[in-house]
Amino acid sequence: MSELHSIFxxxxxxSTVRSVAPILLAGLGGLLCARVGxxxxxLEGLMLIGAFFAVVGSYYSGHAMVGVVTAIAAGAxxxxxxxxxxxxxxxxxxxxxxxxxxxxxxxxxxxxxTMFSVQGEFQDDRIKGFPALSLGPVGNIPILGxxxxxxTWIVYCSWLLVIATYVLLFRMPLxxxxxxxxxxxxxxxxxxxxxRKMQYTALILSGALCGLAGAQLSxxxxxFTENMSAGRGWIAVVAVMxxxxxxxxxxxxxxxxxxxxxVGFNLQGNLPSELTGAIxxxxxxxxxxxYQARRRxxxxxxxxxxxx
Amino acid sequence: xxxxxxDTSTESxxxxxxxxxxxxxxxxxxxxxxxxxxxxxIGLVIGGVIIGITGHNPVDAYRALxxxxxxxxxxxxxVSTINRAIPIVGMGLAAAIAFRAGFFxxxxxxxxxxxxxxxxxxxxxxxxxxxxxxxAAVLCGALAxxxxxxxxxxxxxxxxxxxxxxxxxxxxxARDFATYLTNHHFRDIATGMNETxxxxxxxxxxxxxxxxxxxxxxxxxxxILLGAAFLTKRTTxxxxxxxxxxxxxxxxxxxxxxxxxxxxxxxxxxxxxGTVGAILVLAEFGRYIDGALTDPLYAWTGLMAxxxxxxxxxxxxxxxxxxxALETGAFGMEQTTNVPQELAQVLQAIIILLIVSRxxxxxxxxxxx
Numbered sequence: 001m002s003e004l005h006s007i008f009x010x011x012x013x014x015s016t017v018r019s020v021a022p023i024l025l026a027g028l029g030g031l032l033c034a035r036v037g038x039x040x041x042x043l044e045g046l047m048l049i050g051a052f053f054a055v056v057g058s059y060y061s062g063h064a065m066v067g068v069v070t071a072i073a074a075g076a077x078x079x080x081x082x083x084x085x086x087x088x089x090x091x092x093x094x095x096x097x098x099x100x101x102x103x104x105x106x107x108x109x110x111x112x113x114t115m116f117s118v119q120g121e122f123q124d125d126r127i128k129g130f131p132a133l134s135l136g137p138v139g140n141i142p143i144l145g146x147x148x149x150x151x152t153w154i155v156y157c158s159w160l161l162v163i164a165t166y167v168l169l170f171r172m173p174l175x176x177x178x179x180x181x182x183x184x185x186x187x188x189x190x191x192x193x194x195x196r197k198m199q200y201t202a203l204i205l206s207g208a209l210c211g212l213a214g215a216q217l218s219x220x221x222x223x224f225t226e227n228m229s230a231g232r233g234w235i236a237v238v239a240v241m242x243x244x245x246x247x248x249x250x251x252x253x254x255x256x257x258x259x260x261x262x263v264g265f266n267l268q269g270n271l272p273s274e275l276t277g278a279i280x281x282x283x284x285x286x287x288x289x290x291y292q293a294r295r296r297x298x299x300x301x302x303x304x305x306x307x308x
Numbered sequence: 309x310x311x312x313x314x315d316t317s318t319e320s321x322x323x324x325x326x327x328x329x330x331x332x333x334x335x336x337x338x339x340x341x342x343x344x345x346x347x348x349x350i351g352l353v354i355g356g357v358i359i360g361i362t363g364h365n366p367v368d369a370y371r372a373l374x375x376x377x378x379x380x381x382x383x384x385x386x387v388s389t390i391n392r393a394i395p396i397v398g399m400g401l402a403a404a405i406a407f408r409a410g411f412f413x414x415x416x417x418x419x420x421x422x423x424x425x426x427x428x429x430x431x432x433x434x435x436x437x438x439x440x441x442x443x444a445a446v447l448c449g450a451l452a453x454x455x456x457x458x459x460x461x462x463x464x465x466x467x468x469x470x471x472x473x474x475x476x477x478x479x480x481x482a483r484d485f486a487t488y489l490t491n492h493h494f495r496d497i498a499t500g501m502n503e504t505x506x507x508x509x510x511x512x513x514x515x516x517x518x519x520x521x522x523x524x525x526x527x528x529x530x531x532i533l534l535g536a537a538f539l540t541k542r543t544t545x546x547x548x549x550x551x552x553x554x555x556x557x558x559x560x561x562x563x564x565x566x567x568x569x570x571x572x573x574x575x576x577x578x579x580x581x582g583t584v585g586a587i588l589v590l591a592e593f594g595r596y597i598d599g600a601l602t603d604p605l606y607a608w609t610g611l612m613a614x615x616x617x618x619x620x621x622x623x624x625x626x627x628x629x630x631x632x633a634l635e636t637g638a639f640g641m642e643q644t645t646n647v648p649q650e651l652a653q654v655l656q657a658i659i660i661l662l663i664v665s666r667x668x669x670x671x672x673x674x675x676x677x
Contacts, residue, residue, distance in 0.1 A: 041472070045332065062452045062664075066602075081661070082664075085661060086665065089665040091664040091665050094412070094472065095660075096661065096664055096665075097613055098414070098611070098615065099612070099615065099657050099660040099661050099664065100315040100657070100661070102608055102612060102653065102656070102657045102660075103654060103657035103658065103661070105608075105653065105657075106650050106652075106653030106654040106657060107650075107654050107657075109648070109650045109653075110358075110650040110651055110653075110654055113648040114362045114647075114648060126570075128373070215393050230480075231476075231480055233479065234476050234477060235477075236474065237473060238473060241473075246430075249516075255598050257460065272488055272491070272492060274484045274487045274491065274492075275484065275485075275488055276489035277484050278480060278481040278485065281419075281477050281478075281480040281481050282481055285463065285469065285474060285477055285478070286475055288469050288473065288474075289463060289467040289469050292467055292468040292469055293467055293468075295468075296468060
């Protein structure tokens, strides 16, 4: 009982909130792509690129904010490559996405070694991170306060972006056009909507969001390690499916995975770390399997990527 | 069948040679070869620019790369390239087998690790007479990899979890599980590293005569290569895989059970990956060393070779050999010119992106409809 108590406490929920942010941000990016009919499997690589360039920007400028801007720009630029190859040149988006993920892995290690002459991990005092924000009076609310308070602004920003994405998709003309392109491109095109422009917009926005996700990963720890995205981009791909490409659905799915991540981390005192490390991945697969089984039971048609 | 699965099938079209007139097959192969050469050339030029930007001389770096891949005293570097090509080509064939039938297997890494560990444990703890021990250990590796890949197929066909996702995510628990087993149950505490005891000599895959580091794993790989070629060109199963890869709906209409085919293809794919793990453990290391199978990214380089070459076995072998040469060459380049060897991985990815944008690796109409 006391063991259970040591696992499920408010630190757990606090670290859940922290683990959710990168998955959520990348998931929002994947969601936008799904809405315009592009299956973006490069979220993982985009996030890794973001994590690296956040450190680069922060290290050279001495300002964490410059790091974030660099990360967003690098993510958007990388996503533009995906857009050119997949949208303009008509290459297969899955193959290109996989190749981009591998390029991101190789390029970040290559650049880390040439720019900073280190291997494996780059940690330096000149990398500036963000302070944890205390939310003033909110932090004093019992139970809720300690959970939602004390995170970086990127975490709070990710919550606002959920609402922003919802507004963009369902309350703005641009979002209507994007959804139209995803659902029936010919019809959208016949109404004068440029399919290509909408797909470029969604892909570049997803790159920016993944860049921000990466910045949260690396700047919250003020270091970069090889392959530090560690499958979170793929978990985000699953979150888009589970959330049915709806911003609040993606938030729910990301919260689930963040929780699994935090539980695994908290269990480290009780179980070998190798076993606890596998928890988020197993949870992801189980959630997807349960979701698909329920979906099949209700006999709905179409793929999860086609959205609700 | 979900349309996610149908979408994945479109990749195979470029590399496969369906029963079509021969001249057109030759022409498409020639086109592919030209695209490959052109992409490699452009890729190397981009790589040269990257080397230049980072403050090194591209000509010196590439000269060191070629030397590091092919020459050295007694062609020792060429031997290294061949030894490195064994796991890369093997993992490429593993990916290509699933690929040909229209399935993505991104789980090569997990299957490789479990195959390697299973073969080490079989070699250490299964009491078998000497001549049987090595083949039995290799078989155990193949079985472990094959079963793990089949689990992903089970998730696809029973629970509709897309293979693309499940295979990728299953890599992580496999790696963690292997680390856990080695660390907590089978560790050789005499060494400071997380590794098993050395396997008995009878279980080792022997070196080939001639005094080089070439080992008999090469023959296992060649038999997998010929087996894969025979399967795809001369058997009903290969024909069905090909058809399912090109057009799953048509294949199903023709009476092929995609489910049975999927299980078969995934098991075969995972078994090849597991065999590669066994070769590495029984020929190169003599024990299971945690991380030694994953750190060199064999599974991913192999996957890239399969993406580059389509799903024809000999094309995959050629691409895998090329990538192996790039990697061993890059290792030599790092030693003489200080350009980090990870440049090889960057070059590989750039070449694939170039070739994907140039050749017929296009998504079908289903993207717009």
